Amino acid sequence: MSFDLSDLLRDWPYEPGQLQVRKITGSDGREKLQLRLDMGVLQMEMNGRPDGREPHGVETELEHQTERAEQTGADFELSEDEVGELQAEGVQYYHRYLALFQLGDWQGVIRDTKRNLDMFTFVAKYAADDESAWSVQQFRPYVMMMNTRAKANLAIEKDDVDAAIKLVEKGIAAIGKFVKDHNRDGEADASEIKSLGEWLTELRKLKPMTPVEKLNRELERAVEDEKYERAAELRDALKALQKKS
Known part of the structure; x- marks a missing residue:
């Protein structure tokens, strides 16, 4: 048996800037992930x-x-090396949930991001000092963002844009609270909120407008275009619709 990987790598060429992921069936019959x-x-x-x-x-x-x-009970404490072991294990899950995200396996992303969030909580509780705790906690905003994206994408697949919007709003609020509670106002922390906020704007565009929202939008355009007679008609239509509701 040859241990040379040249043929495998040649058949799956690396493309710079692309996250290349695939599922394969291993020799043990189990499904596995490969990341190029x-x-x-x-x-x-x-x-x-x-x-x-x-x-x-x-x-x-x-x-x-x-x-x-x-x-052990109340006296339990994680050493610096033990925190390092937990962090190294967390990196493995990071690679996997990135690969699963690329494949659109939202349930898998939710599972692995939750697992890392649980690890952050555990380390924060038992680390010997704040510096050790922050060595993993600093990644919480990013993992929360990925968890939120996976949950929202799952809702979108079920044609529930409203649920997706609520999940993203909840995620933004949770990340904001973490940043505020830990007095970490740097750009790295704010970037996750910005990213989710931009996506939220796009999601809101996908949400079907109610009849009232449609009339309000048309009214705004009529006023902007100085079509005052049309604007008056739209105001009357809005009043009538609001009375019915």
Whole structure:
């Protein structure tokens, strides 16, 4: 058996600036994810820990540390190295949810982003100092944004734009609260709110207007165009419609 990957890489050429992802069936019969990188291919399991390992005989390092915390009680504390292990594991889930997002697997993105958000909460609770806690918490706004996008996209697939809009509004509010609570007003934190805000504007354009909204829009245009007789007719129509409702 040859260990040379040249043929595989040649058949799937790298394209700079493109996130290239595909699903394959492994030799074990299980579905796997592959992410094309400039220097090769990153392969991940679809479920469980992305690298397929089971540290300490359980599914994840987070599960292991959670069990330790429950057994130890109030005196439990994460060392700097243990926080580093949890963060490294979180990076694996980051790569996978990015790949799943590219494939439109919204449920998978929701699962993996929630898992990392749970890890951030765990580290914030048990880290030995604020600096260690912030080493992972600093990524919370981004992961919250990706979680929100996945949930909203799932709603859009079900033709529920209203639900998608509410989810994005909720996500923006939650990120804003986190930024305010942690006094982190830098550009990196604000970028997630800006990104979701721009998407929210686009989503609102997809929402069908009510009869009242349509008349108001037409009235605004009539006034702008100085079509005052038409504007008067529209005002009367609005009053009549509002009385009925």
